[in-house]
Amino acid sequence: MIPSLLPEQALSELGRTEGGPDTLALLVRDQQMRRLLLLRAVLDAVEEADAEICPPVLRQRFRSDWALLEEADRAGEAEEPPAEGKGVRHSPARTQILYPLVGPWARGCLRALSTKTIPRTARQRRARSLRRELCYFSALAAAAAVRAGVPFSARLSAQDGMLVLPSLGALGAIGDGDVEVVARDGRMTLRRRGEADVVVDVAEREAPTASGAGLGPAPGAGFATWSAATAWKPVQLLPGLLPESVPVPLDDLDPHRTVDGGSRHQALSGPATLDEAARERWLTSWTGVRSILRLGGEHRVAEVATLLRCLVPLAAPAGHAAPDGGTGSCSGTRREAFGAVLSSTPPTPATFAATLVHEMQHAKLAALSDVVVLHREGPQERYFAPWRPDPRPYDGLLQGVYSHVALADFYQRCALVAAARPGQREAAWREHARYRAQTRMTLPVLAASESLTETGRSLVNQLLRECDRMGEAPPPAGVRIDAEERVRDAHARWVRCNAPTE
Numbered sequence: 001m002i003p004s005l006l007p008e009q010a011l012s013e014l015g016r017t018e019g020g021p022d023t024l025a026l027l028v029r030d031q032q033m034r035r036l037l038l039l040r041a042v043l044d045a046v047e048e049a050d051a052e053i054c055p056p057v058l059r060q061r062f063r064s065d066w067a068l069l070e071e072a073d074r075a076g077e078a079e080e081p082p083a084e085g086k087g088v089r090h091s092p093a094r095t096q097i098l099y100p101l102v103g104p105w106a107r108g109c110l111r112a113l114s115t116k117t118i119p120r121t122a123r124q125r126r127a128r129s130l131r132r133e134l135c136y137f138s139a140l141a142a143a144a145a146v147r148a149g150v151p152f153s154a155r156l157s158a159q160d161g162m163l164v165l166p167s168l169g170a171l172g173a174i175g176d177g178d179v180e181v182v183a184r185d186g187r188m189t190l191r192r193r194g195e196a197d198v199v200v201d202v203a204e205r206e207a208p209t210a211s212g213a214g215l216g217p218a219p220g221a222g223f224a225t226w227s228a229a230t231a232w233k234p235v236q237l238l239p240g241l242l243p244e245s246v247p248v249p250l251d252d253l254d255p256h257r258t259v260d261g262g263s264r265h266q267a268l269s270g271p272a273t274l275d276e277a278a279r280e281r282w283l284t285s286w287t288g289v290r291s292i293l294r295l296g297g298e299h300r301v302a303e304v305a306t307l308l309r310c311l312v313p314l315a316a317p318a319g320h321a322a323p324d325g326g327t328g329s330c331s332g333t334r335r336e337a338f339g340a341v342l343s344s345t346p347p348t349p350a351t352f353a354a355t356l357v358h359e360m361q362h363a364k365l366a367a368l369s370d371v372v373v374l375h376r377e378g379p380q381e382r383y384f385a386p387w388r389p390d391p392r393p394y395d396g397l398l399q400g401v402y403s404h405v406a407l408a409d410f411y412q413r414c415a416l417v418a419a420a421r422p423g424q425r426e427a428a429w430r431e432h433a434r435y436r437a438q439t440r441m442t443l444p445v446l447a448a449s450e451s452l453t454e455t456g457r458s459l460v461n462q463l464l465r466e467c468d469r470m471g472e473a474p475p476p477a478g479v480r481i482d483a484e485e486r487v488r489d490a491h492a493r494w495v496r497c498n499a500p501t502e
Contacts, residue, residue, distance in 0.1 A: 006372050011455065014368055015462025017361055017406035018299045024306045027367040031338040034370065035098055038106045045113040046134075053127045054113065062134050065141040069093065072141070072148035092147035092204075092223075099167045100310040100340035102140060104256040107336045109133040132159055136255065140166050142181055146202055147223055151184040159255065163190070167310075169225045169234040170253045171198060188225075190232075198229040222247040236279055238286045241305040250274070250282055250311045257312040257342070268330050269317040269344060281345055282313065288349025289356065295417050296357065296410035304356050307363055309339030316344050331355045333362045354431075357410045361403035374398070374456035377449060384445075384498075386438040386490045391498055394449065398460075401442050405463050408435035412470055429475040433483035439467055441487050 010023040019027070046054055046062050054062075076091025096102075112130040135157040143165045145152050155178045156163055163179050164170040171179060171190050180191040183202075190198040202225050225234040237247035251257055252274045274282070293300045317330045329351065331343040341359045346352035368374070377394035385392045385400050392400065411432035415425050446452075446460050474480060 006368075006455065011458055012462060014364060015459050016466050017364075017402065017409060017463075019303055019364060020299075021302070021306075024303060024364075027364060027371070028306065030371055031367055032098055035103060035106075035338075038103070038110075039097060042106055042109050042113070042137075045110055049113050049130075050123075052123055053130055055127075058131060058134060062137065065134075065138045068150070068152060068154070069097070069141040069144050072096075072144040072150045075148040075150050092149075093144035096140065096144040096147050096167060098309075098339075100337040101166065101251065101254045101256045101312075103336040103338065104334065105133065105136055105140070108256070109137070135159060136164075136166075139164060142183070143168050146183050146188060149186070153180065153182045155180050162253075164253050164255060166254055167235055167249055167251070168202070168223060169200070169232060171231055172233055173231060196229075198227060198232055200225050200227040200229075200232050222249075236274075236282075238283060238311070241290055241301065241308075245305045248286075248308055248311055250279070250313060252313050254312075257340075268332050268342065269315040271342075272313040272315040272344075274313055278313070278345060282311075285346040285349050285352040289353050292350050292353040292414075293356070295414040296353075297413050300353075300357055300360075300410060303360050303364070307339060307360055308341060308356065310337075310341070312340055312342040314342055314344045329355075331359055333359050333366070335366045338363060338367060354407065354410070357406055358403045361406045362399055365399055365402045368459075372455045373453050374459060375449060375453060376451040384442070384491055384494050386441060386487045389494065389497070394446075394451070397442060398446055401439050401446060401463065404435045404439045405443075405466055408432050408439060408470060409466065411435065412473060412475075415475070416473060429479050430483070432470075433475045433479045434486070436467065436470055437480070437483040437487045439463075441491065443467060 006026075007023075010019075010026060013019050013023045043066060046059055049059070072093035073091060076093050109130070112126050112133055114126075118126065136159075138154065138156050142152065142154055142156060146165070146168065157178055158171070158174050158176050161175055162170050162172045163174060165188075174192060174195075177192065182189045182191070186202050188200040188202060190200065202223055204223055222237050224237055225232070227234075233253065235253060236250040238250055240247050252272060257271050272278070289304075290301060293304060314330060329344050329347070331341065333341060341356065341363075343352075343355055343359075346355060375394060375398070379393050379395075381391040381393050381396075383392045383394060383397045385397055387400060387404070411428045415428035415432060443460070443464050447457075447464060452460060475483075
């Protein structure tokens, strides 16, 4: 039996790399509750921290910021009560603390607050790190209050020459001094000694369309900011993917958008800061995404609309080697930033759509792995993945296979729809054949593991059935044979490079 925490219907949908409304809502609610528990853990850790790492004045400042955050949260309680069984409500302040990039901040804050025995010099570095993290929390509480319409006045500290109000915008080129922020009636006034005030208007409204025409205010649409002062840079909002969807921030400002590293992210470039031309390119690609996603099935549109809550632009990569020779773009997700996708500038809506399909699978599988245990394999990097030159751990292989099954399905559906033009159809068949050939080689390896839990085995078996189902509508024979030969060649190269030496 599948554990009652995860209904069999949900596991069946996820095994097909899909997810109906209830299944996606289950994953989202679980991630939201984990975020709230994480924030509570930060509160407890601050209260219990060694005074050398968290001095009393810093602790008191955190308490004041937490009180402002609670006031902002209470202010939204009557605005949108939760529907029966729907879990976490979405008051303006609650939306702010569930912002994907708050997750990396909370994790970093807990690391800085760790009570493990460390050398004195390391404690001093940790104390400096904690001061930076708690300055971010002050700005986070202020942004939540702005969203909730709670009037306040606070002194916030700039970091690295910029004061960032998470998800709203940033005041730049100001050094590392303090900024007085006064918010009231939909307007922020930012004051620095010896400088002219910067006035920022804040409104709940829709994002602009690609042509620049704005739409009127809409409940729950998102918070846009604008100012006549060039020092203020707003977070750009991309229009909601569906009419009922909220806009998606394109966040090139948040200090916690940077990837911490690790084997999954070794091919990612650093974060980018966008100029107007780059922002327009993002908007153009985003505008065309929905129609292309729809070619691969309405469920692809729905999962992006439900799960995507933030886009982080990355710099164009210098190029990285891959078994299939791919270079020039990169994308990724961060487990601690559920709802965020990191990506270099998408050159076309078609590549953007495929990127979103790919990354949504990583988000879903990571969230599922938080709900249930799928396997008990260790971290040893010893498995072949046709899309990587290096050996992969079992969990990394599972993540890759899961996203590649979804891409094989996506491209097959694109190839089969009547609306596809001949050139599009041929390209879709090539992509489908490549991804299916890769998963057909790797899925049996996953299935052979004795460390799969009952739930994990059910998931992998469903992926196998999905891969077999796609064989009922095969690509042209030449395309299929070419894809299979490429996978075999990649495996032969991998064996030569990774064979144990005497």
